[in-house]
Amino acid sequence: MSSFGPPITGFESARLRIAQLKLADARELAVAIERAVAISAQSLGVRRVGVFMLSENRRALDALHTVGAPVTEGQRLPLPLADWPAYAAAIDERRVIAADDALEDPRTRELADSYLVAHGITSMLDVPIFIGGELWGILCHEHQGPQRTWTEREIDFAISVADMISTLFEQASRLALEKELHVRDVTSTKQRKNAALVQLGAGVAHDFNTVLQTIMLLAETAARTGAADARESLDLIREECGRGSRIVRQLLDFARATPRSMVPVDLAAVVTSMRGSMDALVGEKVQLDVHASDAAVIEGDRAQLEQIVMNLVVNARDAMPNGGTMRVAVTEDAGEARLSVSDEGEGIAEDVRDHIFEPFFTTKGEEGGTGLGLATVAVIAEQHGGSVSVEPAPGGGTTISVHVPRRREGVV
Ligand SMILES: Nc1ncnc2c1ncn2[C@@H]1O[C@H](COP(=O)(O)OP(=O)(O)OP(=O)(O)O)[C@@H](O)[C@H]1O
Numbered sequence: 001m002s003s004f005g006p007p008i009t010g011f012e013s014a015r016l017r018i019a020q021l022k023l024a025d026a027r028e029l030a031v032a033i034e035r036a037v038a039i040s041a042q043s044l045g046v047r048r049v050g051v052f053m054l055s056e057n058r059r060a061l062d063a064l065h066t067v068g069a070p071v072t073e074g075q076r077l078p079l080p081l082a083d084w085p086a087y088a089a090a091i092d093e094r095r096v097i098a099a100d101d102a103l104e105d106p107r108t109r110e111l112a113d114s115y116l117v118a119h120g121i122t123s124m125l126d127v128p129i130f131i132g133g134e135l136w137g138i139l140c141h142e143h144q145g146p147q148r149t150w151t152e153r154e155i156d157f158a159i160s161v162a163d164m165i166s167t168l169f170e171q172a173s174r175l176a177l178e179k180e181l182h183v184r185d186v187t188s189t190k191q192r193k194n195a196a197l198v199q200l201g202a203g204v205a206h207d208f209n210t211v212l213q214t215i216m217l218l219a220e221t222a223a224r225t226g227a228a229d230a231r232e233s234l235d236l237i238r239e240e241c242g243r244g245s246r247i248v249r250q251l252l253d254f255a256r257a258t259p260r261s262m263v264p265v266d267l268a269a270v271v272t273s274m275r276g277s278m279d280a281l282v283g284e285k286v287q288l289d290v291h292a293s294d295a296a297v298i299e300g301d302r303a304q305l306e307q308i309v310m311n312l313v314v315n316a317r318d319a320m321p322n323g324g325t326m327r328v329a330v331t332e333d334a335g336e337a338r339l340s341v342s343d344e345g346e347g348i349a350e351d352v353r354d355h356i357f358e359p360f361f362t363t364k365g366e367e368g369g370t371g372l373g374l375a376t377v378a379v380i381a382e383q384h385g386g387s388v389s390v391e392p393a394p395g396g397g398t399t400i401s402v403h404v405p406r407r408r409e410g411v412v
């Protein structure tokens, strides 16, 4: 570390300590979260801190990991929507609740009689925890004693702790999935390879995130020195962080390519509803033709199907730097729904075509491709019981199609 500039603050080193928590097995999750909660409690100087999970019907909070016993672990705290509508609404809106005066704050004063007064809580800092993009629970800091004013730095810190807790949960579920695949003694090489890749993606993303935290920390420290000639390096650092975080996002998308909810979805409707985003993505030089008028219902995960469309559309756009027409079509044949994206680019050379589904294979060196787009498409297609095919498009260019079996009536 550098020997100049102000020392690393308590928050920064706490962030690093949490970012460095790493699971080797899903069973280590509880201990890791307890440590994260304890570090947060210590850094913010709050004795009572807890991770609460929203119950399935969203009417209760289950206490999972606590320090200073906000409630006994495993206990259920009713979240009576009727009695605590403002608190429930704030949670639903996914906002941070930083209540300096918890007894008077409109979002938390409903809890006064049944909860706050009994425990001597005067100020609260509650941060939503998201898992897989869904609101999962809350990280609650319950301050006792004289009221306090939560500073922006404290709030930012609490948000980053909640983010890291959700990363831990996601890591654990990937590890559990991996183990399940092992237990089932999966023999297909392809599936084994995918399971390994899921783990690889998750691991690399986690480590990379730690690197980013370190770079950010150095940048923050340097920024505080205020030296004018440091600005150029700081800009570079920030740029690199931006690039790094894009890579992390793609890695995480890839590692998360595990269907969360398989429900009947109309692939044609998915594509039609993405028209706006596709237009924005392809830019002005490319003309976009979408043919998706007939319903094609499959069992699928909507968010992941959208990811397939996005990845194929971005590739087709990249294949036509000088413009052209891109055709996106959803059709259905007897047993399958087919999504195809065609471009008028140069096509794919044979020696490249053999590798395009391999993770991290990319020919887009300078523009910064990660090489995970098609690998993700292949994993998602496979998890939907389908496949991906590549063929030259009529008149030049490439057509990449995803084939997914149609939903059979009456079969759930
Ligand atoms: N429509 C296409 N036309 C020509 N080449 C393509 C097309 N789609 C994919 N490729 C080739 O396949 C490679 C891998 O594609 P993939 O989407 O996996 O990664 P990427 O686009 O390079 O990076 P990322 O999608 O992660 O940003 C590309 O680098 C490109 O060489």
Ligand SMILES: [Mg+2]
Pocket (backbone or CB within 6 Å): 311, 314, 315, 369, 372, 373, 374
């Ligand atoms: Mg791509």
